[in-house]
Amino acid sequence: MPKDTSIKSVLIIGSGPIIIGQACEFDYSGSQAALSLKEEGISVSIINSNPATIMTDKVISDHVYLLPLTCESIEKILTEQQIDAVLPTMGGQTALNLCIEASERGIWEKYGVKVIGVDIAAIEKTENREAFRQLMVDIGVGVAKSKIANSFLEGKEGAQEIGFPLVIRPSYTLGGKGAGFVHKKEDFDAALNRGLQASPTHEVLVEQAVLGWKEYELELLRDSNDNVIIICSIENFDPMGIHTGDSITVAPAMTLSDRCYQEMRNQAIKMMRAIGNFAGGCNVQFSVNPANEEIIAIEINPRVSRSSALASKATGYPIAKIAAKLAIGYNLDEIENQITKTTSAYFEPTLDYVIVKIPRWNFDKFKGANKELGLQMKSVGEVMGIGRSFTEALQKACQSLEIGRAGLGADGRQSRNLEEIMASLEHPSWDRLFHIYDALSLGVPIESVRKVTKIDRWFLNQIQELVNLETELRRYSLNNVPEEFLYTLKQKGFSDVQIAHILGNVTEEDVYQRRKALGMHRVYKMVDTCAAEFPAKTPYYYSSYEGENESVASDKKKIIVLGSGPNRIGQGIEFDYSCVHGLLAAKEAGFEAIMVNCNPETVSTDFNMADKLYFEPVYWEHVREIIELEKPYGVIVQLGGQTALKMAEKMHEHGIRIIGTSFDNMDIAEDRGRFSDLLKDLDIPYPKYGVAESAEEALEVAHKVGYPVLVRPSYVLGGQGMSIVINDEDLEKAVVSLLRNLPGNRVLIDHFLDRAAEAESDSISDGEDVHIIGMMEHIEPAGIHSGDSYAVLPPFDFSDSVIHQIEEYTKKIAKALNVRGLLNIQFAVKDDKVYVIEANPRASRTVPFIAKAYDVPYINIATKVMLETNKLSDFTIERKLWGYAIKEPVFSFDKFPEVTKELGPEMKSTGEAIRFIPNLQDPYFRHLYKEKSMYLSK
Numbered sequence: 016m017p018k019d020t021s022i023k024s025v026l027i028i029g030s031g032p033i034i035i036g037q038a039c040e041f042d043y044s045g046s047q048a049a050l051s052l053k054e055e056g057i058s059v060s061i062i063n064s065n066p067a068t069i070m071t072d073k074v075i076s077d078h079v080y081l082l083p084l085t086c087e088s089i090e091k092i093l094t095e096q097q098i099d100a101v102l103p104t105m106g107g108q109t110a111l112n113l114c115i116e117a118s119e120r121g122i123w124e125k126y127g128v129k130v131i132g133v134d135i136a137a138i139e140k141t142e143n144r145e146a147f148r149q150l151m152v153d154i155g156v157g158v159a160k161s162k163i164a165n166s167f168l169e170g171k172e173g174a175q176e177i178g179f180p181l182v183i184r185p186s187y188t189l190g191g192k193g194a195g196f197v198h199k200k201e202d203f204d205a206a207l208n209r210g211l212q213a214s215p216t217h218e219v220l221v222e223q224a225v226l227g228w229k230e231y232e233l234e235l236l237r238d239s240n241d242n243v244i245i246i247c248s249i250e251n252f253d254p255m256g257i258h259t260g261d262s263i264t265v266a267p268a269m270t271l272s273d274r275c276y277q278e279m280r281n282q283a284i285k286m287m288r289a290i291g292n293f294a295g296g297c298n299v300q301f302s303v304n305p306a307n308e309e310i311i312a313i314e315i316n317p318r319v320s321r322s323s324a325l326a327s328k329a330t331g332y333p334i335a336k337i338a339a340k341l342a343i344g345y346n347l348d349e350i351e352n353q354i355t356k357t358t359s360a361y362f363e364p365t366l367d368y369v370i371v372k373i374p375r376w377n378f379d380k381f382k383g384a385n386k387e388l389g390l391q392m393k394s395v396g397e398v399m400g401i402g403r404s405f406t407e408a409l410q411k412a413c414q415s416l417e418i419g420r421a422g423l424g425a426d427g428r429q430s431r432n433l434e435e436i437m438a439s440l441e442h443p444s445w446d447r448l449f450h451i452y453d454a455l456s457l458g459v460p461i462e463s464v465r466k467v468t469k470i471d472r473w474f475l476n477q478i479q480e481l482v483n484l485e486t487e488l489r490r491y492s493l494n495n496v497p498e499e500f501l502y503t504l505k506q507k508g509f510s511d512v513q514i515a516h517i518l519g520n521v522t523e524e525d526v527y528q529r530r531k532a533l534g535m536h537r538v539y540k541m542v543d544t545c546a547a548e549f550p551a552k553t554p555y556y557y558s559s560y561e562g563e564n565e566s567v568a569s570d571k572k573k574i575i576v577l578g579s580g581p582n583r584i585g586q587g588i589e590f591d592y593s594c595v596h597g598l599l600a601a602k603e604a605g606f607e608a609i610m611v612n613c614n615p616e617t618v619s620t621d622f623n624m625a626d627k628l629y630f631e632p633v634y635w636e637h638v639r640e641i642i643e644l645e646k647p648y649g650v651i652v653q654l655g656g657q658t659a660l661k662m663a664e665k666m667h668e669h670g671i672r673i674i675g676t677s678f679d680n681m682d683i684a685e686d687r688g689r690f691s692d693l694l695k696d697l698d699i700p701y702p703k704y705g706v707a708e709s710a711e712e713a714l715e716v717a718h719k720v721g722y723p724v725l726v727r728p729s730y731v732l733g734g735q736g737m738s739i740v741i742n743d744e745d746l747e748k749a750v751v752s753l754l755r756n757l758p759g760n761r762v763l764i765d766h767f768l769d770r771a772a773e774a775e776s777d778s779i780s781d782g783e784d785v786h787i788i789g790m791m792e793h794i795e796p797a798g799i800h801s802g803d804s805y806a807v808l809p810p811f812d813f814s815d816s817v818i819h820q821i822e823e824y825t826k827k828i829a830k831a832l833n834v835r836g837l838l839n840i841q842f843a844v845k846d847d848k849v850y851v852i853e854a855n856p857r858a859s860r861t862v863p864f865i866a867k868a869y870d871v872p873y874i875n876i877a878t879k880v881m882l883e884t885n886k887l888s889d890f891t892i893e894r895k896l897w898g899y900a901i902k903e904p905v906f907s908f909d910k911f912p913e914v915t916k917e918l919g920p921e922m923k924s925t926g927e928a929i930r931f932i933p934n935l936q937d938p939y940f941r942h943l944y945k946e947k948s949m950y951l952s953k
Contacts, residue, residue, distance in 0.1 A: 022344075024057060024096065024097055025100050025102055026060045026061075026062065026098045028101065028105070029071070031063065031084050032064060032926035033582070033925050035392055035910050036260065036907075038396065038588075039588040039616045040320075040324035042069065044323060045061065045335075046075050048339035050075065051335070052340075061075070063084070064083050065588075065927070067926070067927060068592060074599065078096060085113070086120055098126065101131070102342055103318075104296065105339075131295075137290040143186055143187075144163055148163075156311075162176060163221075170207040170221055171203075171207070174221055177223050179200060180198045181197055181224050183195055183197065184219060185213040186218040186219065192910075193209055193212065193391070196389060227256070228254060228303060228304050229270070230253075231248065231303060232249040233283045234247045234326040235283055235284070235297045237341070238345070239346060245363055246332050248267050252371075254468075254470060260321055260394055261376075263448060265474075266329045282301070282312065286299055287317075295317070295341055295342050296318065298315070298323060299315045299316075319334060325370075325397075325616075329366070333622075337360050370400065370401050371409045372412065373412040375394060375582070380584050380923050381911045383915070387442045387443065387444055388444060388445075393911075395925060396581035398613045398632075399412060401557035401630055406480065408508070409478075409508065411613075411631070411632055416581060421513045421516070422509060423481060423508075424482070424485070424513075425485045425509070428449075430449075431453070437459075440468050447468070451470070451475070456485070461476065461479055488500075488514065488518065491518070493526065511523045536643075537640045538562070538565070539564055540556065541553075541555065542555040553622045553623070556627070556628065556629050558641075571607040572605070573606060573609055573648055574609065575642065576625070577650060577654075578594050578612025578617070578619050579659065580612070580632075584922055587860070589860050589864075594612070598624055598625045601651075607627070608626050609625060609629065610624065612630070612631075612633060613631060629641050633662070649674040650672065650674060651881065653675045656857070676834050676856045677833065684854045684856050687704070696831075699851050701851050704766065705764050706761050707763075708762070713726070713746055720766040723739055724766060725765040726739075726764060727920070739767050769798075770845070771797040772792065772793065772796060772845070773799075775790075775859075776790045777789045778838045779877045781886050782834075784886070784887040785829040786892070789808055789861065791806040792807050799919060800918070802860055802922040803924045805902065806861065807900075807901050808901075820848075835883075837862065839859035840853070864902045868929065869895060871893070900929060901932065903928045904924035
C-alpha cells in the first residue's frame with residue numbers, strides 16, 4: 016500500500032531532557048524519523064524541551080517547539096499548525112504517556128489529529144501489568160507467576176501466594192523506577208510501598224523472580240499488511256536480575272539453540288500481533304531457563320526503545336527511519352533498503368560480525384550511592400564495540416568506556432584481592448566484568464565463577480581464552496614474539512598498551528613500531544546488514560585484523576571529527592550536537608567529513624550523517640590508524656568534549672594538524688596553573704591560587720590564599736573531584752583522595768569567593784575578531800557547578816560595569832590564547848568586580864542552549880571559522896530572542912535515594928531543559944529567583 020496521502024503534516028513528540036533511563040537514543044530516533052518524513056514531502060513539527068539535542072534543530076524539522084511536554088503545549092501547537100497526525104513512538108515513555116493523556120482529554124479528536132505508529136489501546140495493554148499478563152495467558156505465551164496489586168493488602172496477599180524471592184514491578188514507569196527484588200519476607204513491606212508510590216496509577220505487579228535465567232531482546236518491525244520482520248536478536252551477558260539498560264549486551268544472540276530462537280521469534284510475532292493493529296517498531300524481552308530453555312515473556316514495548324538505537328547501529332538497518340515510513344502507510348517491500356539501495360527493506364539483517372554494548376556509570380558523582388545493580392537502571396550512557404569475534408568487540412568496548420582501561424584486564428589496573436573480587440561477582444556493579452577477568456587470571460575455576468554470577472559458560476570461556484593468551488605472551492619479549500601469535504592477540508582485541516604492559520619494559524609505541532615493521536595493521540570492514548550477499552553503498556566501517564580492506568581512502572580534502580564517546584555526567588548529548596553540526600559545516604565547506612565515535616545512542620553515529628563513519632573507540636591506537644589510512648587535512652577535537660581534547664597532545668607530538676586552536680594554547684587553558692599565570696600577565700582578576708603535589712604543599716597554599724578554598728585537579732570535566740573546604744583537616748582528606756584517584760595529577764588550591772554571583776560567556780574567534788554569542792547569569796551562587804545551575808540568557812541582574820568587564824576579559828583571553836573557533840569562560844562576580852574562574856577553548860555545554868535561544872547555527876559558524884574557509888565578518892548574525900531563556904538542569908536523584916541531593920562544585924545533573932519567559936516579572940522566574948537564589952537580597 017502506498018503512503019497515506021491525507022497526511023501532509025506530522026507532529027513528533029520528543030522525550031524531553033536526558034534522565035537515567037531515557038537518554039539520547041530517543042534524540043537519534045526522533046531525528047531519524049523526522050528526516051524520513053521530510054523525504055516524503057511531509058511537514059514535520061517537533062515538540063521537545065531539550066535544547067542540547069540535534070532533534071530540536073532546524074536542520075531536522077520544519078517547526079521546532081521548545082516547550083514543556085504538556086497537553087497545554089500540545090494544544091498551543093495544534094492551534095498554530097494544521098497537524099494531520101502525531102507520531103508518539105520516537106520519544107520513549109514520556110512521549111507515549113503524553114499521547115495517552117492527550118487522547119484521554121479528547122485533544123486529538125478535537126483537532127482531527129490521527130495517532131500513527133502505535134495503537135493507543137496497545138499501549139494500555141503493554142503498560143498495564145495485569146492486562147499484559149492476561150493477554151499472554153490468552154495467546155499461549157508463558158509468563159512468570161504474578162498478581163496485580165493496587166493496595167498494600169493486595170500486595171501482601173500476592174506475596175503469600177507466590178512465595179519468595181519475588182520482584183515488584185510498578186505500572187507505567189521508565190527505567191525500572193520503583194522496581195526491586197525481595198529475597199526475604201522482612202524486606203517486603205518497604206519494597207511494596209516504594210513500588211506503589213513510584214507508579215502513577217498506584218499499581219504494581221508482584222511477580223515470581225526468575226533470578227539467574229538468561230535474558231534476550233528482539234527488535235521487530237511490522238507493516239500495515241501484517242508483514243513482520245525481526246531486525247536483531249540481542250543477548251544479555253548478565254542474567255535476569257539486572258536491568259537490561261545496565262546489562263552488557265551482545266548481538267547477535269550467542270548461546271541460543273536454533274529451536275529456542277525459532278520459538279522466541281514465533282512468540283514475539285504472536286505478541287506483536289496481539290497488542291493491536293498498528294504499523295511500526297516493537298521491542299520484546301524474554302527470559303529463558305538455562306536448564307530446559309523454557310521461555311517466558313518479560314515485556315513488550317510498542318515503540319522504539321533504547322535497544323532500537325543499538326540494533327540500528329549493530330545491523331545498519333535504520334529502524335526509526337523505516338518505522339516512520341511504515342507509520343504513514345508504506346509496506347516493507349515498498350521501501351528501499353538504505354544499505355544496498357537495490358533491495359527492499361523487507362529483509363532480516365544478517366551479521367558476519369559481533370557487537371558488544373557496555374553501559375557507562377557515574378557512581379563517582381554520587382558518593383555513598385548503592386552501587387549494586389538490579390531492576391532500577393543506573394547507567395548514564397553506553398558504548399558499543401564491533402569486531403569479528405566476541406572478544407575483539409568486548410575489548411574494543413572496554414577501550415571506549417573512558418575509564419582509563421586499555422581493554423579487558425592486562426593493563427596494570429587489575430585487582431589481586433580475591434575476597435573483594437568474589438564479593439564483586441556475587442553483588443554486580445560497574446566493575447564486575449573486569450573482576451571476572453581478575454578472578455580467572457588468579458586461577459578461580461570457570462564453574463565457580465558461573466555459579467556465583469549465573470553468566471553463561473560460553474561467555475566465561477571466551478574471557479578465559481584472553482587470560483590464557485596473556486599467560487602465553489609472558490613467555491616472550493617483544494623481539495621474539497612469533498608473528499602469528501602477535502596477529503592472534505590483535506585479532507582478539509588486545510591493544511598495544513596491553514601487550515606492552517604484559518611484556519614489560521616496552522612502550523605502546525614500541526609495540527606499534529614492531530607491528531608496523533611486520534606489516535600488521537588494521538583493515539576496515541563495512542557494516543552491510545547482509546553478510547556481503549549484496550554490495551553495500553553506505554560508508555559505515557569497523558576495524559579488524561584480516562586480509563581485505565574495504566575502506567578505500569579518496570583523494571578528496573578530508574576532515575576527521577572526533578566524537579565524545581559515551582554519555583556521562585559532565586559530558587552529554589550537547590557535544591554530539593556539536594559534532595553533527597561540525598560534520599554538516601565541513602561538508603558545506605567542501606571537505607569530505609569523516610566521523611569517529613563509539614556511542615550507539617547518538618545522531619553522529621548515524622551512517623548517513625557523515626561522508627564516512629568509523630564506529631571505533633575514540634582511543635589513540637584506533638584514531639591513529641584511521642588518520643594514517645585517510646591522511647586528512649586535519650582533525651577537529653574542539654567539538655567532542657574532553658574525550659576528543661585528550662587526543663590533542665598525542666596528535667601534536669605526531670605532527671597531526673589540529674583544526675582550530677593549537678594544542679599549546681588549549682593546554683594553557685586546561686592547565687590551571689599556566690592559565691592563572693596568563694591571567695596575571697593580562698591584568699585580569701582571578702582568585703588567589705596555588706599548585707600542590709602533596710597534602711603538605713596543599714596546606715601551605717591554603718594558608719597563603721586563605722580559607723575557604725576550592726580544591727580541584729587539572730585536566731578534568733564536569734567538576735570531577737572538586738570540593739570546597741574550610742579547614743586543614745578537610746583539605747588534607749580532599750587532597751589525599753584526589754591524588755589517590757588521579758595519580759600524577761596536580762592539585763589546584765583556589766581561594767573560594769564566597770557568596771559571589773556566577774556568570775559565563777561563550778564566544779567565537781577567528782584569530783582577529785571575537786564575537787560573544789551569549790552571556791549568561793546563574794541563579795545559583797559560585798560554588799555550584801555551572802552544569803547544575805539555572806542559567807539566564809541574557810543576564811538579568813548585572814550592572815553595565817560588570818557586563819563591560821565580562822566582554823573585555825572574553826576578548827582579551829580569546830586573543831591571548833589565539834582561539835580559532837569556540838571559547839567558554841566562567842566568571843565569579845563579587846562587589847561589582849569580575850573574576851575569571853576558568854576558560855575552555857572548545858564547544859561547551861551551553862552553546863546548543865544559546866544557539867536554540869537565539870536561533871543561530873553557532874557551531875556551524877564556528878566550524879567554518881576553524882576550517883578557515885570563512886572569517887567572522889562573512890556572517891550576518893541576527894538574533895531572535897524576545898525576552899529571556901532559562902537553562903534548567905535536570906537530575907536523576909530518584910535512582911540514588913540514599914545520596915544527598917546537595918549541589919556543589921562537582922556536577923550531578925544528567926540533562927537540561929529550556930524555558931522562555933517574556934520578562935523578569937514572569938511568575939516562573941520570580942518563583943525561581945525566590946526559591947533558588949542563595950545569595951543577593953535585592
